[in-house]
Structure formats: C-alpha cells, structure tokens
Amino acid sequence: MSIEKIWLSHTPEFVNRRIEYPTLEELSVQINNLKSHQEVISNFSIWEKCIEDLILLRWSWLNSVAPFNTEDSYIDEKIENISNTFEKIKNSNIFDSVFLDKITHNIKTISNSNDSPLYDEMKSHLEPTHSICFIQTDPSSLSWLENYTRQNRKWVVKSPSQIRGDVFYDAIVIFGQATKLIKRRGFADKSVEFLLTSPRAKKIYWSHYKWTSIAVEPEISLVGSLPETKAINYNESMFLNMKDTSRSIFKDESLVPQVNEQKYLESINKLVSIENIDNVENIEEAHCYVLSKEESNKNYAAYVLHDEKATVVDDFDEDGTLDIEKVHPSQVGEGMYILKRMEGADRDVLEEIANSILGESMTVARQHQKNWRNSLKEKTQEISEEKVISDLKSLGISYVNKDTIKRWTTNAIKPKSSVHFNILLKYLDFDQQIPEIVSSMDKIHSAHIEAGQKLDRLLREKINNLDVKNFSGKVQIDFDLLGENMGTLSAFRIEAKLNSLVKVPKSWGGWGIKEITNA
Amino acid sequence: MNRKFVDDKLGNLFGDWFDFLFQLGESAATAKYENLKYVLLIPTASFTPHIIATGAISGFLQSSLTTGFISATEAKEKLLSSEKGVEVSVVDKELETLKPVVGALDSIDIERSVFWLKISSNDIKYANPAFPLDNDRYLVSITNKPFVIPDKPIEQVSNVDMSNFPAYYKNVDVLGLFGLPKNMIQIAGNKKELIGQSNTQFQINQEIKYSFADLLLLNRSKKEMFLTNILSSNEDKLIEESELSIFVQNPNTNLESIFEWENGKTQIILIPKTSRNAPTLVDLYNKEYLFRENEEELELYPDYIPRGCEIMAYQV
Numbered sequence: 009m010s011i012e013k014i015w016l017s018h019t020p021e022f023v024n025r026r027i028e029y030p031t032l033e034e035l036s037v038q039i040n041n042l043k044s045h046q047e048v049i050s051n052f053s054i055w056e057k058c059i060e061d062l063i064l065l066r067w068s069w070l071n072s073v074a075p076f077n078t079e080d081s082y083i084d085e086k087i088e089n090i091s092n093t094f095e096k097i098k099n100s101n102i103f104d105s106v107f108l109d110k111i112t113h114n115i116k117t118i119s120n121s122n123d124s125p126l127y128d129e130m131k132s133h134l135e136p137t138h139s140i141c142f143i144q145t146d147p148s149s150l151s152w153l154e155n156y157t158r159q160n161r162k163w164v165v166k167s168p169s170q171i172r173g174d175v176f177y178d179a180i181v182i183f184g185q186a187t188k189l190i191k192r193r194g195f196a197d198k199s200v201e202f203l204l205t206s207p208r209a210k211k212i213y214w215s216h217y218k219w220t221s222i223a224v225e226p227e228i229s230l231v232g233s234l235p236e237t238k239a240i241n242y243n244e245s246m247f248l249n250m251k252d253t254s255r256s257i258f259k260d261e262s263l264v265p266q267v268n269e270q271k272y273l274e275s276i277n278k279l280v281s282i283e284n285i286d287n288v289e290n291i292e293e294a295h296c297y298v299l300s301k302e303e304s305n306k307n308y309a310a311y312v313l314h315d316e317k318a319t320v321v322d323d324f325d326e327d328g329t330l331d332i333e334k335v336h337p338s339q340v341g342e343g344m345y346i347l348k349r350m351e352g353a354d355r356d357v358l359e360e361i362a363n364s365i366l367g368e369s370m371t372v373a374r375q376h377q378k379n380w381r382n383s384l385k386e387k388t389q390e391i392s393e394e395k396v397i398s399d400l401k402s403l404g405i406s407y408v409n410k411d412t413i414k415r416w417t418t419n420a421i422k423p424k425s426s427v428h429f430n431i432l433l434k435y436l437d438f439d440q441q442i443p444e445i446v447s448s449m450d451k452i453h454s455a456h457i458e459a460g461q462k463l464d465r466l467l468r469e470k471i472n473n474l475d476v477k478n479f480s481g482k483v484q485i486d487f488d489l490l491g492e493n494m495g496t497l498s499a500f501r502i503e504a505k506l507n508s509l510v511k512v513p514k515s516w517g518g519w520g521i522k523e524i525t526n527a
Numbered sequence: 528m529n530r531k532f533v534d535d536k537l538g539n540l541f542g543d544w545f546d547f548l549f550q551l552g553e554s555a556a557t558a559k560y561e562n563l564k565y566v567l568l569i570p571t572a573s574f575t576p577h578i579i580a581t582g583a584i585s586g587f588l589q590s591s592l593t594t595g596f597i598s599a600t601e602a603k604e605k606l607l608s609s610e611k612g613v614e615v616s617v618v619d620k621e622l623e624t625l626k627p628v629v630g631a632l633d634s635i636d637i638e639r640s641v642f643w644l645k646i647s648s649n650d651i652k653y654a655n656p657a658f659p660l661d662n663d664r665y666l667v668s669i670t671n672k673p674f675v676i677p678d679k680p681i682e683q684v685s686n687v688d689m690s691n692f693p694a695y696y697k698n699v700d701v702l703g704l705f706g707l708p709k710n711m712i713q714i715a716g717n718k719k720e721l722i723g724q725s726n727t728q729f730q731i732n733q734e735i736k737y738s739f740a741d742l743l744l745l746n747r748s749k750k751e752m753f754l755t756n757i758l759s760s761n762e763d764k765l766i767e768e769s770e771l772s773i774f775v776q777n778p779n780t781n782l783e784s785i786f787e788w789e790n791g792k793t794q795i796i797l798i799p800k801t802s803r804n805a806p807t808l809v810d811l812y813n814k815e816y817l818f819r820e821n822e823e824e825l826e827l828y829p830d831y832i833p834r835g836c837e838i839m840a841y842q843v
Contacts, residue, residue: 010538014571018835172778172801174573198806206570206800206835228806230568231813232824232839239570239800239835324803336807406562406820406843407787424762424787 022246026218058093071184074152138178179211186224221256267504295337300483300501309524313517321345345499349519361459373448422449550829552582568837577739588699602667614674631674646680668706716775
C-alpha cells in the first residue's frame with residue numbers, strides 16, 4: 009500500500025449521514041418519558057430492571073446495521089422481559105396501560121420490520137466502483153453485512169483492528185453511535201480514534217439516526233506538540249459537523265446504558281467496613297468490575313489494583329478466536345472476560361513455582377531480596393520518601409518517584425537497569441554484598457520469568473485460539489491448570505466497570521472474586 | 528529527487544514527509560543534549576525509522592563525532608590534541624579496495640613524524656601499525672570517543688557498493704561512513720518487520736536500486752563493518768554505546784517495556800496512531816514530558832513539520 013497516500017491522508021472529506029426512522033425516534037422519546045414519569049420515580053425498584061432493558065434494547069437497535077427482524081436471542085430476551093413486566097404492572101393497575109401499550113406497539117413494529125435504515129439509506133450514496141470499507145462495530149450484524157456487501161468485489165467489511173496496517177480505501181463507512189465505536193463491546197479502546205485522526209481513506213461516511221448526536225473529539229495527543237500539526241484540527245468542519253447537536257434530541261452519552269454506580273459504591277464501602285482493616289497501608293485504590301455471574305440474587309465483583317494490569321480474555325485481534333492479554337484496567341470493560349484464580353487464591357502461586365525452580369538457592373536468594381527491600385523501606389521511614397527520591401535522582405536515577413519506590417519495595421524483583429540497581433545498593437550501604445545480591449536477584453528474576461512462562465503456556469494452551477462462540481452466553485468458565493495443589497483459574501464475564509476507583513483491602517486485588525450486594 | 532519503490536504498490540518515497548523525517552534524523556544526530564527524547568505520533572511507522580536513521584548518518588557525518596576522512600597532514604594538529612585511546616581510522620588511498628585500519632590512538636612521535644594505533648590487546652601476536660604524519664597517501668578519521676581494544680584486530684570490510692551513495696546522501700563524503708563508530712544507531716521494534724522494510728528496494732530517478740539495509744550499513748554479518756543494528760524491543764538486548772536509539776511501536780511489540788531504558792544519548796520514539804498501545808504510550812510519555820527535569824522548550828526539529836505529525840522533544 010502506498011505509504012505516500014497514508015502520509016497525505018490527514019484531512020479526509022467527512023460526510024455526516026443523518027438517517028430518519030420515526031418509529032425508533034418515537035420509542036426513544038417514550039422510553040425517556042417513562043423514565044422520568046413521577047410514578048416510575050416513586051417506585052423505581054419495581055421499574056429499574058424494565059427501564060434498564062428498554063435502554064439496552066434501544067442501544068442495540070441504534071447500532072444495528074442488520075434488518076430489525078434479524079434473529080437475535082439477546083434482543084428477544086430483552087423484549088420478553090419488558091413485555092412480562094408491562095403485563096404485571098398493567099394487571100396491578102398502578103400505571104396508565106395505554107402508555108405502556110404504545111411502547112409495546114412500537115417495539116413490535118420495529119422488531120417485525122425488515123428495514124435496515126443505517127445501511128439502506130447509506131448505500132445509495134456510495135460509488136460502486138470505489139473501494140469501500142465498512143467498519144464493523146456491532147458483531148451481531150457482521151454476517152448480514154458481509155453477505156450484503158459481497159455483491160461488490162471492491163467493498164469489504166473490517167473491524168477497526170483489521171485496518172491498523174498500511175491499507176487505504178476510497179471511503180470508510182462508520183455506523184451508529186460514537187460511544188459504540190470507541191467502546192466496542194465495552195472495550196474502552198480509545199486507539200480506534202485513528203479512524204478519524206489517521207484515516208485510511210479519502211472520505212469518511214458516518215451513518216447514524218438523525219435525532220442522535222455523534223459528538224466525538226480525539227483525545228490522544230502529545231502535550232508538547234504544536235497544535236497546528238495535529239492531523240485534524242478540532243475546529244475544522246469535520247468536528248464542527250459532529251458537534252452540531254442543535255438538531256439532535258439525544259446526546260450520545262444520554263443513550264448509553266449506565267450502571268447504578270452509586271448503589272454499588274455504597275455496597276462496597278459497607279463490605280470494606282466489615283473487614284476491619286487496621287493498617288491503612290493495606291487499603292488500596294482499585295478498579296471494580298461487576299460480573300455477570302449471579303447466584304441467589306447476589307452479584308459478584310472482581311478488583312484490579314490501580315497500578316496493576318488485568319489479565320483478560322477477548323478476541324483482541326478480532327479474528328474470531330480468543331486471546332489472553334494483560335491490559336491496563338482502563339481498557340477492560342463490559343463483555344470481556346477477566347481471569348481470576350479461585351481455589352487456593354490465598355497464596356502467590358507464581359512465587360511458589362519460582363521457588364521450586366530456584367531449588368536450594370531459594371533461601372539465600374529470598375533473604376537477599378528481603379534485605380534490600382527492607383533496607384529501602386527503613387530508609388524512607390528514617391529520612392522520608394521525598395529525601396530518598398531526591399538522593400537517588402542526584403545519583404543518576406532520573407525517573408524515580410513515589411510509584412517507583414513502592415514498586416521496588418513490593419512487587420519488582422529489582423530495578424530494570426543493572427546500573428541503577430548498583431547505584432541503589434550502594435546508596436543502601438550494601439557495597440560489600442553487591443555481587444551476591446545482584447546474582448540472587450538475577451536468579452529470582454529468571455525463575456519468575458520461567459514460572460510466568462509456564463503459567464502462560466498452560467493458559468494459552470487452554471484458551472488461545474478457542475472459537476469466540478465457546479464463551480458465548482457463558483458467565484463463568486473454569487480452568488484446571490496445575491492440578492489439585494495449585495487450584496483453579498476462572499474467566500468471568502464483565503457486566504460493567506465502575507467509573508470511580510474504590511478503596512478496598514489490598515488482598516481483594518489479588519485472586520478470587522468478591523460478593524457485591526446490589527441492594 | 529524522484530525516489531520510488533520498486534514495488535509499484537508502495538508508491539513514491541519523497542515529499543514533505545520524507546524531507547521532514549530525514550532532517551529530523553540530521554537534527555537528532557547533531558543535538559547537544561544528554562538524554563534527549565523525541566516522541567512522535569505518526570500515521571504509519573513503515574519506513575519511518577529507516578528514513579530517520581539515514582538522516583542521522585548524514586548528520587553524524589557533518590557533526591563533530593568524527594573529523595571525517597582528511598589527509599594525514601591535515602589531521603596532524605587534531606591527532607596531537609586528541610586524547611590517547613580515541614578511535615582512529617586510517618585508509619590507504621593507493622589500495623584498490625578501501626580497508627580502513629581501526630584502532631585506538633596510541634602514541635605520536637613528532638620528530639619522526641609518525642603516529643601509532645593500538646589495534647589489538649595481544650601485543651605479541653599483533654604489531655601496532657604506524658602511519659606517517661606527512662604523507663597524503665593516508666586518509667585519517669578521528670572520533671571523539673574511546674576505542675575498546677579487541678583481542679585481535681578488526682578488519683573493516685564492506686561488501687556494500689557505496690559508489691552510488693552520493694545520490695542519496697547529499698553534501699557529505701560517504702567515505703566518512705568508514706570512520707563512524709560501530710553500533711552508532713540502533714532501531715528496536717518488531718525485528719522481522721523492520722528488517723523486511725530495510726530490504727525493500729527503491730530507485731532514485733528510475734536508475735540505481737537502493738535498500739535501507741545498504742544505506743544504513745546494517746549489521747548483517749559479523750565479518751563486515753556496520754553502523755546500524757535492528758533489534759527486538761527487549762531491554763536486555765539494547766546497546767549502551769549507540770549514539771542514537773530509535774524505538775518503534777510495531778505490531779506485537781510494546782515500547783512500555785523499554786520506557787525506563789536510557790544511555791545518556793538521544794532516543795526517538797515512534798508511535799503510530801493506529802497502534803492499540805497508542806493511548807497508553809502517549810499517556811506515559813506525556814507524563815514524562817510534564818515532569819521533565821529541563822523545562823526549557825526544545826524545538827530541536829525541522830522548521831517544517833508535516834500536518835498529521837505530532838512531535839515533542841525534551842530532556843529527561
């Protein structure tokens with residue numbers, strides 16, 4: 009693919025296609041009216057689940073490219089839940105049944121319709137001889153879209169990840185809401201904004217419903233760079249066009265299904281207070297993921313400490329098979345599977361495996377590790393952390409900060425640079441033992457790498473390249489990796505991620521999941 | 528200049544972007560800051576490190592890193608003022624093939640008008656060669672860095688035909704490439720992808736075929752002289768002595784793993800906007816920029832920056 013074309017493609021032509029579809033628009037207004045109805049607000053506990061299902065249903069239809077009557081068990085389940093709740097409410101005569109019947113009528117009309125408005129309207133504007141890439145953001149529409157575009161050899165359907173390389177099209181077509189694009193299946197992958205800032209096409213079409221906005225502004229930018237060199241200036245017509253929400257009734261963010269975060273936060277605080285943690289050092293900020301797993305009306309949550317990575321399973325490269333990756337917690341979201349060790353979760357299995365690899369040298373090596381870590385901890389208590397940081401900086405370790413000190417005294421085996429490790433050991437008055445300590449840490453480092461590789465290998469053998477369908481519809485999948493002694497490892501489907509960081513006992517961020525009362 | 532890939536699909540290799548990347552390499556080579564970092568957010572990483580690296584070679588040839596090859600008579604003063612042990616290369620013009628003798632400056636005898644290089648630590652087996660100071664048959668290049676004396680002499684041989692290099696490297700004496708230190712540039716990223724691009728051929732004015740592997744004197748065989756290494760982004764494999772390190776966020780790599788690495792020299796970090804790791808890496812380097820030691824705004828890059836390229840330079 010021509011590198012020159014990619015270099016020169018910084019200002020694509022942008023076409024904002026606002027699609028009309030009155031029935032869905034009417035239903036959206038009805039959902040909002042129902043949500044803000046006094047009776048619903050007063051008795052929200054009765055309505056909560058039904059409102060949630062209505063919002064989820066609306067979100068699916070807003071982003072669906074396939075005809076509305078395409079078979080979809082997820083949508084069917086939502087419609088059935090809504091219908092059942094409406095029936096119960098109508099039977100109890102606590103609400104205007106005519107209002108509910110109108111909603112039901114619109115839901116039926118849409119779900120029986122063979123219309124695919126986002127695509128149908130769009131198609132008439134596309135030039136058949138042009139190479140066109142339809143961006144797939146809604147997996148449930150994938151096979152329909154692939155079949156439909158097959159009639160033109162120059163038209164292809166790709167996920168954003170499939171066009172990260174040096175490819176180039178006459179046009180790309182994006183469907184639905186911006187949030188769905190940026191947070192595909194909940195995966196908060198902001199990197200897909202490259203579709204706007206480093207487009208692989210001369211033209212971008214964005215097809216969405218007329219009464220919704222798609223306001224989106226790129227966020228990934230180098231703070232020290234000159235604004236005028238950015239690929240697309242945020243005041244350019246493309247973004248002004250997106251920002252023009254004057255004609256839109258619904259802003260993108262108001263349509264996105266939300267979790268009742270406040271309730272979960274209160275519940276977590278309650279559970280933490282029961283734990284009776286005396287030492288504040290044992291409380292850490294963590295990301296909280298509400299899991300889809302439900303048992304006897306109880307919800308569960310998994311926690312990842314704020315400075316650690318989460319091990320998750322998803323089809324990251326979107327090739328139809330599962331992959332395991334360690335990713336930043338902010339990138340983990342709804343629909344992904346988080347891996348947690350379950351049985352035997354009270355101990356560090358990686359350290360245990362590493363110790364067995366170390367064999368006879370384990371005792372001496374671990375003692376050396378304990379010695380220099382403790383010495384660093386003591387030094388920070390003795391002369392203050394700030395002083396230690398400034399001393400180490402003046403000795404040439406320029407990047408050191410509080411997080412570095414924390415990492416060195418807890419998780420890291422040693423500083424990455426051997427030069428810096430030598431400086432640190434000298435600073436801690438270990439001059440005479442440097443060769444022995446360095447050699448011990450090297451041994452531990454190698455043993456941990458070997459242990460990690462062993463675990464990774466076992467995991468990948470079990471999970472990698474499994475068809476995505478293997479996980480489809482499941483909320484928990486258990487793996488027995490190392491036999492009885494080492495316990496099991498489970499993958500849990502994430503229902504939602506809380507926006508706020510929560511303060512929880514440090515141990516919660518380790519293995520295992522915790523009950524979370526959604527009361 | 529019309530540069531075009533031999534493979535038609537790849538198109539042209541010239542224009543504002545090419546010029547910017549080449550000049551950036553030149554600027555990076557001549558920048559006088561310790562631990563200098565350039566971070567670039569770009570549309571594609573393909574061929575980008577290679578163009579920058581060739582620019583850097585051009586820059587190094589113009590910089591004070593070496594004197595370039597000058598006649599022994601001309602080099603006399605510089606040799607007298609250089610410290611013992613610095614790397615010196617000598618070429619005998621009368622030999623058919625250019626085979627520079629590389630060694631550490633050992634001693635100078637003004638009365639006899641001779642200087643000696645130490646080319647091996649084994650003095651019994653390998654004699655230290657002497658060269659006349661007042662004879663223009665010999666060309667001398669003097670670096671400003673110490674030469675690590677090997678067990679046995681290193682023979683500087685290149686099987687690359689450099690006769691066409693002047694069409695690519697303008698305004699520099701390509702013979703100077705022999706005088707530049709080994710391992711001068713390292714490019715770290717997805718090794719397979721980077722090497723593949725290095726071997727991709729392009730033509731200048733539809734005539735001679737070039738590859739970046741040749742232009743960068745890439746390390747392909749232990750027997751040949753080389754200036755540039757292509758490595759995987761593994762901290763343990765990085766080379767401390769490299770004057771310029773170019774780190775590329777390629778598929779199946781993660782530059783986070785070498786974020787803390789430093790050798791006191793210049794680094795150029797290339798982040799394609801399409802990379803899944805772009806948000807994390809940009810956040811990481813933005814934080815480093817905001818908390819940098821030297822708050823001076825360093826605009827050590829070409830005046831013209833093409834649209835679609837974000838760049839920042841800072842000292843850590």
